[in-house]
Amino acid sequence: MTALVFLDPDFSAGRIADDTAAQLSVLDQGVTRGDGIFESALYTRQVVRKLDAHLARLRVSAQVCDLRIPDEGAWRAAIETAVAEFDAATPCAEAVVKLVATRGSDETGVGTSWVMVSPAPELGRKQREAGVSVLLLDRGYDSTVAERAPWLLMGAKTLSYAVNMAALRHARKQGAEDVIFISSDGIVLEGPTSTVLLAHRDGDTKRLITPTLETGILPGTTQGAIFAAAKEAGWELGYGPLVPEHLMDAEGVWLVSSVRLLTPVNSLDGTPIARDAELHEELTAMVNAIE
Structure with missing residues (x-):
């Protein structure tokens, strides 16, 4: 119902x-x-x-x-x-x-x-647990378009999701489950329905990074809540700009959203990426505590 x-x-x-x-x-x-x-x-x-x-x-x-x-x-x-x-x-x-x-x-x-x-949706819960395979797709404009063209409504959550849904259908036809958009000048943006998050570990230092909002991406409410919890837990926080190589070098990459929550990325364009189980468990605990 x-x-x-x-x-x-x-x-x-x-x-x-x-x-x-x-x-x-x-x-x-x-x-x-x-x-x-x-x-x-x-x-x-x-x-x-x-x-x-x-x-x-x-x-x-x-x-x-x-x-x-x-x-x-x-x-x-x-x-x-x-x-x-x-x-x-x-x-x-x-x-x-x-x-x-x-x-x-x-x-x-x-x-x-x-x-x-x-x-x-049941699919969201399954992907939250199993993770997703992801394609990198060109969004068709550069990372400075939001400043030049405010009429594109960058950063607003509008009903015009036809392109986002088409990107997901394209990924599924290629055997993947989700997408991370890249700008035409090679900057990591966001998923069709999610925010990108990556983590690094250097000894006892843990760091979370997300793409910069200056690229015109939608500000993620879940990403913001995770950053607040991570800061309180002593993590370092960072904002892009990010390029695809940063994703491949991370100890973990996630797509985060309000309904699917923290979804680990298992591969990018068919290449497996790192998945630090301890970092994932710690971040999952933070997400589960969000109200």
Whole structure:
């Protein structure tokens, strides 16, 4: 079951809707143009994890897209309603809480916003445990494009995911499971649905590194939470720029996201890469403690 709740000014706690019935106008620009934004959070142990960070990133995406969205209080009320509806019908260990806001139709000029709660995909849990094989793919633009072309909406989490999904389909056709995008000038960017994280160990010193945001990648809420926990645990932290050779030289590489959490990378373009079991165990403990 999917619990569906629309943010409706006539319903202070959100309007519960039937997820099996049509709800959106075919004129909604979220449908016709992918003109909208979203967030996906993990719901487990009766907690929507990193909710503050997801709501903050939703606001940033809305600002980048010049999109008016409901205030934070309305989102929190709708989330609470949706989670309660889901728990009453489909209790499970992990669920995905998805927040969506579109520009609505040209005719009304009023946006559409809703919350969905549904069981987390089983594939994500399997990949979290087994790891993934990854292809490096050219994203088609250089690492400075965000500064030159703000209309590309770099760093916003928009509904326009057709290219990202096409990249994943291409990888699967080649026998891989996921992708890390590389800029046309050779800089490591991000995955289609994840942030890249790598680790180094030098004696007792442990260091985490992630690509720099100046390349226009999406700021990762999970990556940010891991960095905060690692800093408290005494790890050193670093931000790119990274090139593919840095991935091959690391003691561990992960794709991190809110739903799949910490997913180890087993190989890059068919070449096995290091996987430090102790570092993975320590990082996994940090991720599991995030709320």
